[in-house]
Amino acid sequence: MTEYDAVLFDNDGILIEPPAHDTQSEATRAAFREVGVETTDRQHIADIVDGVTVERLQEICVAHDLDPDVFWEARERHDERSQFKAFRAGTRDRYDDVAAITDLPQSRGVVSNNHHSTVTFVLDFFDLRPLFDTHYGREKTVDSLRRKKPDPQYLNRALADLDAESALYVGDSESDVIAARRAGIDSVFVRRPHCRDVDLTATPTYEADDLHEIVGIVDG
Known part of the structure; x- marks a missing residue:
């Protein structure tokens, strides 16, 4: 030993x-809405939530004509906010x-x-x-x-x-x-x-x- x-x-x-998948997915959709994308591909949401790489993030942002840094700042902010909300509500x-x-x-x-x-x-x-x-x-x-x-x-x-x-x-x-x-x-x-x-x-x-x-x- x-x-x-x-x-x-x-x-x-x-x-x-661990965070709920649905909570992280909704935070990601909220980030897309913030940067002007109202309709998002389900696979794009899943890829971002399930451990996105820099390369895959860039591909997704190209598909939506987004600046990766701008979108990711929004996504991280919404994701963290959703986590804090779950902790404070006692659901996590x-x-x-x-x-x-x-x-x-x-x-x-x-x-x-x-x-x-x-x-x-x-x-x-x-x-x-x-x-x-x-x-x-x-x-x-x-x-x-x-x-x-x-x-x-x-x-x-x-x-x-x-x-x-x-x-x-x-x-x-x-x-x-x-x-x-x-x-x-x-x-x-x-x-x-x-x-x-x-x-x-x-x-x-x-x-x-x-x-x-x-x-x-x-x-x-």
Whole structure:
């Protein structure tokens, strides 16, 4: 069993419930309406919500004669606003088992593909900030899409902050597993209900059903 200097956690799907697909889709449609596009292709909406790349975003914007930076600013703003609304309304919550990691002796951090400002909001809104020594999300820019996991850039930044030589990354997606491998650290894939039956092509170091099991993994 490896002795870890730090444990890093994904945000959505690990600490808090993931955003609803319908909510993200409506936020994207609202952004299109703001920039003058009243009717949008369903596939364009799905592509943007389901992990759009810079190249695909540019193709979609060309199809609608839009400036990608202008559209993306509107999309990110509407998306973040919809998330804050769900948190405040209580329709999206933190997972109860987050309390299990309170007494981990290792340094801890959060690394997310969500906006950095949204992660900051989450840590404050759910009183989670004392649990973590650092946190990273992406900037609300088109270029930030290139730094999303599985790119390990934000993981590497967190590891540098924590001065960690060995670490464990806890996530709920294959991109989390790949990002951890690229950062040279171990990974745990947590099979929450929304990803219980996912077939992975990348193999995590460990699998778990919840955060209680993370404590067991770290403790050996």
